Amino acid sequence: MRCHEVGELLSALLDGELSSSEEQDLLRHVQVCPVCSQEFRDLQRLEDMMSKVCLPDLPDAAWEEHWSCLYNKLERRIGYLFAGIGITLLLIYGFFELLHMWFLNPAVSLLLKMSIGILGVGLIILCISTSREKLLSRRYDRYKELVR
Numbered sequence: 001m002r003c004h005e006v007g008e009l010l011s012a013l014l015d016g017e018l019s020s021s022e023e024q025d026l027l028r029h030v031q032v033c034p035v036c037s038q039e040f041r042d043l044q045r046l047e048d049m050m051s052k053v054c055l056p057d058l059p060d061a062a063w064e065e066h067w068s069c070l071y072n073k074l075e076r077r078i079g080y081l082f083a084g085i086g087i088t089l090l091l092i093y094g095f096f097e098l099l100h101m102w103f104l105n106p107a108v109s110l111l112l113k114m115s116i117g118i119l120g121v122g123l124i125i126l127c128i129s130t131s132r133e134k135l136l137s138r139r140y141d142r143y144k145e146l147v148r
């Protein structure tokens with residue numbers, strides 16, 4: 001066994017994941033190689049320290065705050081969902097009203113119809129572009145869970 005193979009197997013040895021023949025090969029190398037022996041002792045010491053680490057239970061106030069935040073987030077998301085549905089329905093209604101009152105009305109000049117039409121198309125493209133960018137940047141934001 002060579003040194004570069006040992007490094008990968010040491011933690012497997014400490015976790016008891018090696019077969020007895022692999023374990024014997026590894027221990028044989030560790031006994032004769034001072035570098036791997038030192039690494040093995042360091043790893044044993046680290047594992048020993050980690051086994052003694054005791055994480056305290058969260059106090060009840062922290063749990064209450066956690067559930068309160070969760071409830072507030074859920075509440076806000078439901079609010080955004082309903083507001084979004086309402087705005088969408090209003091936009092659809094407004095679109096059909098505009099279509100009926102302006103675009104199908106022969107008294108309104110063609111230039112005004114075209115201007116409003118182009119403005120509407122531009123606003124729709126801007127809304128779609130902004131929404132898509134916001135969604136994509138939110139999805140790949142590594143710090144979105146960070147509380148500031």
Ligand SMILES: [Zn+2]
Nearest residue numbers: 003033035036
């Ligand atoms: Zn070695």
